[in-house]
Amino acid sequence: MRHKLFALAITAVLAIAGATAVNAAFDNPNKITVQDASGKEIETFSIEQLKAEFSQQTYNTRTPWTQKDKKIVYRGPLLTDVLAKSGLAETPAIKVVAYDNFVSEIRMDEIRSYKPILAVERQCTQDDRVHGRCEADQEFRPISMVEKGPIFIVWPYDRLPDTYVPARNAIWVFFPVVLRAEK
Numbered sequence: 001m002r003h004k005l006f007a008l009a010i011t012a013v014l015a016i017a018g019a020t021a022v023n024a025a026f027d028n029p030n031k032i033t034v035q036d037a038s039g040k041e042i043e044t045f046s047i048e049q050l051k052a053e054f055s056q057q058t059y060n061t062r063t064p065w066t067q068k069d070k071k072i073v074y075r076g077p078l079l080t081d082v083l084a085k086s087g088l089a090e091t092p093a094i095k096v097v098a099y100d101n102f103v104s105e106i107r108m109d110e111i112r113s114y115k116p117i118l119a120v121e122r123q124c125t126q127d128d129r130v131h132g133r134c135e136a137d138q139e140f141r142p143i144s145m146v147e148k149g150p151i152f153i154v155w156p157y158d159r160l161p162d163t164y165v166p167a168r169n170a171i172w173v174f175f176p177v178v179l180r181a182e183k
Contacts, residue, residue, distance in 0.1 A: 026177040029099040030150050032118065034086040035180040042086045047120045047142070047150060054081050057117050061157045063148075064169045073123035074154045075140055079116045079179075088181050096153065097178035104170040105182060106153075116171070119143060119154040148174035 026033065033044045045053070054077030062071050083089055093107045122143050124134035134141050143149025153173040160168075 026097065026099070029145070029175040029177060032082075032151055032176055033178050034082065034088065035178060036088075037091070037181040037183050039180065042088070045082065050077050050082070050118055050120050050151070054078070054085070057115075058123075059117060059119075059154055059156050061154065063154070063157060063172060064165050074117065074119035074143075074152070075121045075123070076117040076119040076151075076154070079111055079118055079153065082118060083111070083179065086179075088179075091181040093182040095178075095180040095182050096173045096176045097180065098173050099175040099177050102173065104173050106171050110168075110171065114155055114159055116153050116155045118176070119152045120150065122147065122149075145175065148172075151176055 031044050031046050032050070034042045036042055056075050057078055058073055058075045060071050060073045062068065066072065080089070083091070083094065088094070091108060093105055094111075096104045096106060098104075120143065121140035124138050124141050128134040128141060129136060129138075143152055153171065153176055155172060157165075164171075
């Protein structure tokens with residue numbers, strides 16, 4: 001009996017240590033790691049790399065959480081471009097893991113059809129200038145964690161089918177840290 005309890009205790013300690021090690025690897029919401037289906041890292045991109053290494057797209061869109069008449073202009077690379085550079089253009093789906101351990105699966109046909117971006121900036125507003133978040137001549141600024149950043153998977157809301165809201169709200173992932181190929 002003592003051996004069984006000891007073995008159980010060791011198993012629990014190893015499981016906790018393993019979970020901690022996995023979470024520690026993704027403790028920076030300012031980076032996104034692309035993995036193959038086995039979980040092996042292919043690439044990691046910082047926000048600066050996402051801005052410098054990829055063509056930037058802008059979407060003037062609302063989200064499922066904004067008022068119907070309020071749109072925000074987001075900027076960042078197309079998710080398809082980041083996946084293609086990492087060799088995952090043909091994967092059937094990706095699993096997105098967020099900084100808070102939220103997990104969402106997004107099909108590649110959705111990604112190809114609606115072209116979401118990995119938004120890393122939002123357009124400055126007059127309110128941003130008044131409150132010192134933007135300089136007078138600044139066009140875009142980083143997305144804060146309160147605003148669902150620093151990286152936010154943003155979709156062109158008006159192009160999504162009506163059935164997607166609220167049924168597929170999980171595809172709007174706040175602070176994603178891992179993009180993993182699915183089999």
